[in-house]
Amino acid sequence: MTAPTPAPFQASDQPQSQRTTPIRVLLVDDEHLMRSGIAMILDAEPDIDVVAQASNGAEALQRAHDCHPTVVVMDVGMPVMDGVEATQRLTTDGFTGNPDQPVRVLILTTFRADEAVYRALRAGASGFVLKDTAPAQLVKAVQTIAAGDAWLDPQVTGPLITEFAARPERHTLTPAELQGLTTRERDVLILIAHGLSNTEIAAHLFIGEATVKTHFSRILIKLGLRDRAQAIAAAFHTGLVKPGSALPPPG
Structure with a gap:
């Protein structure tokens, strides 16, 4: 499928075949069945490798230290530590010890317009998708974020634009x-x-x-x-x- 062209952020059309190494993905969700389903979808792609899974934000930080993911697919609402706080910690300069190797976070949410999503974006997430998005869209979102661009689920682009438009210049x-x-x-x-x-x-x-x-x-x-x-x-x-x-x- 063709990537959406959301505003104010632009998704990438860079051919994924240019990648020489697989995209290392860490999955974070407190629902085991949800994690398993997403892992099956992503692992079926030749350029994506699900290297670890976690059930909450605190566990995600430890897993990320151990496996050095390219992209973290992160649920928002979880016990112990939610996705917003985990995102903020993952995307700081000091987490990887190298500001030129940033961890890229893709937020998972069941809501089309939610304050937690906006807070996660401001905390450093590179985009978000709905949990009921089509598998092909999820794959494209992971590939796009791995390439350095942002991604907004087409179903929530409208509400997000409205939220940005309501802000002062x-x-x-x-x-x-x-x-x-x-x-x-x-x-x-x-x-x-x-x-x-x-x-x-x-x-x-x-x-x-x-x-x-x-x-x-x-x-x-x-x-x-x-x-x-x-x-x-x-x-x-x-x-x-x-x-x-x-x-x-x-x-």
Whole structure:
């Protein structure tokens, strides 16, 4: 199936055959039957390998430390630790010990518009799907997030756009609102404000272009921005970048 083109985030159309290693997936859900069903769907794909499963957020953190997943498919509502808190911990700079190897989280939810979903996106998730989504859509969502892009379930794109539209214009962000960004996300935002493309940012920071796309997707989601133009405006209006300032050193 063709990936949806949600706003304000863009799904990827990159051919998955370009991947040289399987996508390592960690499944997190407190319902054993749900986990088993999703595992069967994903393991049937030649480019996806379900490497571990967990029944709550706390267990997911331990499993992620052990198996180093590319994508974590995460339920929102779970005992012990919910998906929002687990997502926030998984997507911090310090979790992997390397900000250039981010963990990408795909949220699972039974609700089409839920505050927990919005909180999970602001915590660093790269997108979400409904639990009753078609298997092909779930597979495409995992592949898209692994490639560094964001994914929104087509059935919930409308409510999410409405929620974003109800917010004030996000180019009036304050410096305090940038505190939710990780160090590497701030680095990427600075380089975006200097006019660099994703390819140029990747070369400047010595990281992969897919990693740049992951950081940029999270910047848009966390700050409630629509596109690159608003991200550039936010960087200048908050003082993160000064007019006439020099490009930061590489690395």
